[in-house]
Amino acid sequence: MRRLLLGMLRVREVYHRYAGTVALRGVNFEAARGVVGLLGLNGAGKTTLLRLIATTLRLQRGQIEIAGHPVARVEMVRPLLGYLPQQFDFLKTATLAETLGFLSHLRGYRVTQKRIEAVLERVGLAERANARVGELSGGMMRRLGLAQALVHDPRLLIVDEPSAGLDPEGRVEMRRILAGLGEDRLVLMSTHIAEDVMATTRQLLVLHRGRLLYQGDLAPFIRRA
Ligand SMILES: Nc1ncnc2c1ncn2[C@@H]1O[C@H](COP(=O)(O)OP(=O)(O)O)[C@@H](O)[C@H]1O
Ligand SMILES: [Mg+2]
Numbered sequence: 001m002r003r004l005l006l007g008m009l010r011v012r013e014v015y016h017r018y019a020g021t022v023a024l025r026g027v028n029f030e031a032a033r034g035v036v037g038l039l040g041l042n043g044a045g046k047t048t049l050l051r052l053i054a055t056t057l058r059l060q061r062g063q064i065e066i067a068g069h070p071v072a073r074v075e076m077v078r079p080l081l082g083y084l085p086q087q088f089d090f091l092k093t094a095t096l097a098e099t100l101g102f103l104s105h106l107r108g109y110r111v112t113q114k115r116i117e118a119v120l121e122r123v124g125l126a127e128r129a130n131a132r133v134g135e136l137s138g139g140m141m142r143r144l145g146l147a148q149a150l151v152h153d154p155r156l157l158i159v160d161e162p163s164a165g166l167d168p169e170g171r172v173e174m175r176r177i178l179a180g181l182g183e184d185r186l187v188l189m190s191t192h193i194a195e196d197v198m199a200t201t202r203q204l205l206v207l208h209r210g211r212l213l214y215q216g217d218l219a220p221f222i223r224r225a
Contacts, residue, residue, distance in 0.1 A: 007068070008032050008156060008186045009053065014062035016048050016210075023048040025210040027062070035182035037197035037218075038190040040207035046190040047086055047160055049207065053188070054083035054158050066156055078107075082149030086160040088141065092134030096125060096144055099133060103148045111151055123147045123177055139170030146177065157187045163196055175200045198222075 009031045016024040023045045040046050051057035053064055055074050069076040090099050097116050104111040120126045123143040128136075136144060142162055149157060162178065163171040179200050181187050191197060197204055197218065204221055206214040214221050 008066065009188070010063070010065040011049075011053070012063040014049070014052065014059070014064060016045070016052065016057075016060055023210055024052075027207075027210070027212055029205055029212060029215050031186055031188065031203070033182070033184075033186050034203055035178055035187040035189055035201035036203040036205060037201045038188060038205045038207060039192070039194060039197050040190070041192055043209075044192075044207040045210045046192075046207055050083070050158050050160050050188065050190055053156075054081060056083065056085075079152060080154055081156040081158060082152065082154035084142075084145045084149045084157075084159040084162060086164070088145035088148075090133050090144070092132065094133050095130050096120060096133065096136075096147075097129045099144065100148055100151055104151045107152075109152050115151065119147045119150050122150060122181075124173065137170070139166045139173065142166065142170070142174060143177070146174075150181070155185050157181055157185055159187065159189045161190055161192065163191065163193065171196070172199075 007030060011027055011029050014024055014027040027049060038046050048057065052059050055071050055077060059071055064071045066077045066080050071077050100116045100119065101111060117126065117129060120129055123146050125140060125143055125147065146159065146162065159178065163174045166174060175196065178187055178189060202218045204214065204216065204218045205212055
């Protein structure tokens with residue numbers, strides 16, 4: 001079945017304030033499919049924006065719609081999205097397969113062993129299904145985090161600094177996996193590393209102090225910069 005991805009994500013006039021800090025100051029964009037890079041310095045508001053979209057932070061002002069549903073309707077929206085938070089960790093003694101089974105169960109999905117294997121395959125961890133979380137390298141841990149966001153095959157995948165702290169090899173591997181995932185869904189990927197965007201995608205959002213400074217194709221942005 002062909003998936004309808006048109007207008008998958010709509011963000012309109014989104015503001016966000018923490019006690020004492022204004023993190024977002026009127027963010028507007030739309031995205032349909034492929035990998036969209038959200039580039040910005042530390043403190044720009046990337047995590048805040050991604051958490052609002054992922055429904056782990058409550059929208060204060062503005063509108064966010066996923067496939068036409070406002071994010072306030074979490075029961076409609078959550079099954080459509082997967083989220084890899086900036087910090088992802090899990091019980092060190094659990095195996096990777098157990099981790100995916102447990103997290104799926106918590107979210108109310110029934111997941112088969114076959115599905116778990118397929119998802120681990122997708123992130124290059126198929127051989128490690130029975131390894132323990134505590135044995136994983138940083139790069140593998142991020143890929144397990146990606147796997148837990150993918151179990152239910154979401155149409156929107158939100159990943160917060162997926163390659164931060166990885167060695168060059170791990171970073172290249174992560175970019176390759178994300179580019180593949182962007183072929184049949186929308187992937188929103190934040191990073192503070194310009195090279196991550198350049199190597200993965202042509203669709204760019206640049207966030208600076210809570211405002212989008214640029215949105216569009218990568219090439220004109222590079223010429224301008
Ligand atoms: N829980 C919080 N409480 C107060 N201020 C916060 C909180 N989370 C983030 N901030 C502030 O909001 C701004 C944006 O942060 P964040 O969204 O984490 O940016 P980024 O992910 O781009 O580094 C920063 O000034 C940060 O200090
Ligand atoms: Mg962040």
